[in-house]
Amino acid sequence: CKNKLKIFKEYLHEIGDPHTKCKVIHVAGTAGKGTTASLIHSTLVKAGYKVGLYMSPHTTTLTEHIKLNDRYIAAEALYNIIDKIKPAMHEIDIPPNFFGMTLAIAFKYFAEEKCDYVVLEALLGGKYDHTNVVPQAEVTVITNVGYDHTAVLGKTLKEIATQKAGIIKRGTKALTAENKPRALKVIRERCE
Numbered sequence: 001c002k003n004k005l006k007i008f009k010e011y012l013h014e015i016g017d018p019h020t021k022c023k024v025i026h027v028a029g030t031a032g033k034g035t036t037a038s039l040i041h042s043t044l045v046k047a048g049y050k051v052g053l054y055m056s057p058h059t060t061t062l063t064e065h066i067k068l069n070d071r072y073i074a075a076e077a078l079y080n081i082i083d084k085i086k087p088a089m090h091e092i093d094i095p096p097n098f099f100g101m102t103l104a105i106a107f108k109y110f111a112e113e114k115c116d117y118v119v120l121e122a123l124l125g126g127k128y129d130h131t132n133v134v135p136q137a138e139v140t141v142i143t144n145v146g147y148d149h150t151a152v153l154g155k156t157l158k159e160i161a162t163q164k165a166g167i168i169k170r171g172t173k174a175l176t177a178e179n180k181p182r183a184l185k186v187i188r189e190r191c192e
Helices: 002-014 033-046 075-091 098-112 157-167 181-191
Strands: 023-028 051-054 066-068 117-121 139-142 173-176
Touching: 002 075, 002 098, 023 033, 023 157, 033 051, 033 117, 033 139, 051 098, 066 098, 075 098, 098 117, 139 157, 157 181, 173 181
Parallel strands: 023 117, 023 139, 051 117, 139 173
Antiparallel strands: 051 066
C-alpha cells in the first residue's frame, strides 16, 4: 500500500506536482463523506471562492468525479488534460490505475484553474488512499468510522479508524463527527 502512494507521487511529479498547488480540505469516513464534501464545496463556492471538488465513484460518466464550482469538468477539458498527462505514463515503471488517473486529472485541472480550495473525498480508507498524497491539508474531516471494506482496512473498528485517521497530518486541523469511543480514541491519538 505504501508503495502504491510512492509510485503515484512519482507520476504526479512527472506531471508537475499538481497536488501541491491548491489548498485542500480532505474528507474521509465510512458514511456521509460524499455529502459532507459536497456541503463544504457548496459553502465555499457560495462564499465566493473558486473551489474544486473530487468525488468517487461516478454514476454515469467520468466527468462526475471532477467539479469546479457548480459545474462538472467539460468533456473537452477532460480530454485536454488527458492529452497533457498521458506521456508521463511512459516515464514511470508502473502507471497509475483508474482511480489514480482520475485523481491525477483532477489535480492537474484544479492546479491549471488556480482553485482557491480543493475538496477531496477519500476513495477507500485514508492512510494509503490515493488522495493522501497531498502533503498538507488545510483541514481534514472524518465523518464517522464503521465496518466498511474490512478485507482492506481491517476487521476491527480500531484498525479501520487507524486507516481513516491516516489523513491527519502534523499541523493540520482535524474535525470529526465520530462518537464511538474506540474510534474516537484512535482519532484523538492520531491528532496528538
